[in-house]
Amino acid sequence: MSTLLVTGGAGYIGSHVAWALVDAGHHVVILDNLSTGVRENIPPQARLVIGDVGDAVLLKRLFTNHTVDAILHFAGSIVVPESVENPLKYYDNNTTRTRTLLEAAVTAGVPRFVFSSTAAVYGEPAHLPVTEDSPTRPINPYGRSKLMTEWMLEDVSRAHPLNYVALRYFNVAGADPAGRTGQSTPQATHLIKVACQLATGQRESMAIFGTDYPTDDGTCVRDYIHVSDLADAHLRALEFLAEHKTSAVFNCGYGHGYSVRQVVSAVERVVGKKLNVTQSPRRAGDPPELISDPTRLRQATGWEPRHDDLETIVKSALDWEAQTRA
Ligand SMILES: NC(=O)c1ccc[n+]([C@@H]2O[C@H](COP(=O)([O-])OP(=O)(O)OC[C@H]3O[C@@H](n4cnc5c(N)ncnc54)[C@H](O)[C@@H]3O)[C@@H](O)[C@H]2O)c1
Numbered sequence: 001m002s003t004l005l006v007t008g009g010a011g012y013i014g015s016h017v018a019w020a021l022v023d024a025g026h027h028v029v030i031l032d033n034l035s036t037g038v039r040e041n042i043p044p045q046a047r048l049v050i051g052d053v054g055d056a057v058l059l060k061r062l063f064t065n066h067t068v069d070a071i072l073h074f075a076g077s078i079v080v081p082e083s084v085e086n087p088l089k090y091y092d093n094n095t096t097r098t099r100t101l102l103e104a105a106v107t108a109g110v111p112r113f114v115f116s117s118t119a120a121v122y123g124e125p126a127h128l129p130v131t132e133d134s135p136t137r138p139i140n141p142y143g144r145s146k147l148m149t150e151w152m153l154e155d156v157s158r159a160h161p162l163n164y165v166a167l168r169y170f171n172v173a174g175a176d177p178a179g180r181t182g183q184s185t186p187q188a189t190h191l192i193k194v195a196c197q198l199a200t201g202q203r204e205s206m207a208i209f210g211t212d213y214p215t216d217d218g219t220c221v222r223d224y225i226h227v228s229d230l231a232d233a234h235l236r237a238l239e240f241l242a243e244h245k246t247s248a249v250f251n252c253g254y255g256h257g258y259s260v261r262q263v264v265s266a267v268e269r270v271v272g273k274k275l276n277v278t279q280s281p282r283r284a285g286d287p288p289e290l291i292s293d294p295t296r297l298r299q300a301t302g303w304e305p306r307h308d309d310l311e312t313i314v315k316s317a318l319d320w321e322a323q324t325r326a
């Protein structure tokens with residue numbers, strides 16, 4: 001039976017995709033070192049191998065034991081400000097270890113690879129919305145570490161029979177509407193997660209990082225995509241690879257954005273109370289505005305969002321917070 005290898009499948013996005021793959025009847029093996037991932041969020045039908053994507057010996061064994069039809073590569077380090085403080089951690093975990101994974105994949109003859117890339121590869125775009133052909137000029141080590149991986153994939157796919165789809169996620173938020181998994185990282189830094197923790201009494205306060213950006217209300221604007229729509233994009237990417245036998249890069253977002261203040265207001269509306277929100281200086285590495293143009297993903301794969309509504313996203317994230325506290 002052919003297997004889909006999901007690296008980082010115990011993490012926030014990887015676990016949603018693992019559930020979507022299992023729901024679609026795929027055989028899933030998850031490789032995760034549980035550095036930020038949570039075992040309980042994995043579907044019981046998936047096999048968990050605890051280990052590191054940079055462990056060549058483990059990878060060799062894994063590819064000998066399983067006929068891997070595709071790798072979905074989520075494993076990595078994801079916090080932009082941490083990458084500014086500790087760039088080598090990011091070049092190691094995101095770039096070097098992915099090189100090891102790619103080498104093992106090429107040796108084993110894995111034909112397909114789906115990569116979790118990021119809108120951070122665009123840096124501070126001159127024109128919005130951002131298309132896949134917009135210049136890639138990341139402004140932080142996180143974005144650079146991911147762009148380097150895209151370059152590796154481009155070169156590897158030219159030299160070897162491996163096709164890839166790099167999905168450039170914009171801001172991922174929300175949780176599985178069925179409540180099977182959600183964002184579980186205790187030290188989460190993402191805006192919607194932080195605001196939901198505050199709304200459910202798990203934090204005393206939160207800060208808006210920067211109110212002097214050149215945007216309508218002075219706070220940063222992001223294109224928030226519901227994690228279930230993003231999970232569906234991965235299934236579409238697999239179909240695309242199987243059908244077209246070529247490689248591609250796709251933006252994953254809705255094509256419109258919300259400011260930090262608008263997100264905070266949406267959480268306040270959904271919970272029906274004011275939140276204790278302070279203002280603080282800009283956070284290092286934050287571009288003022290990022291909005292995707294997702295046309296290419298829609299046209300090439302038939303992807304259509306089903307949860308494109310900020311309050312729906314916030315509500316699912318809040319439901320998850322409430323459930324995990326219960
Ligand atoms: N969350 C977002 O908004 C966002 C946006 C753009 C891109 N991404 C990318 O999506 C991917 C998943 O992000 P997430 O939000 O689910 O993060 P996450 O931290 O919840 O998940 C990462 C998973 O990878 C595992 N992991 C990390 N390093 C590993 C290694 N060396 N070997 C094996 N396992 C390892 C962790 O234990 C965790 O389960 C990342 O590659 C991230 O860069 C996320």
Ligand SMILES: O=c1ccn([C@@H]2O[C@H](COP(=O)(O)OP(=O)(O)O[C@H]3O[C@H](CO)[C@H](O)[C@H](O)[C@H]3O)[C@@H](O)[C@H]2O)c(=O)[nH]1
Binds near residue numbers: 078080169
């Ligand atoms: O407590 C908080 C948390 C965040 N923000 C602000 O909210 C916005 C969104 O911040 P997030 O941390 O939620 O997300 P980022 O835009 O920094 O980054 C996310 O999306 C990027 C792509 O756009 C990368 O892929 C990255 O992995 C992922 O964390 C930023 O302006 C940030 O400064 C606050 O004001 N207060």
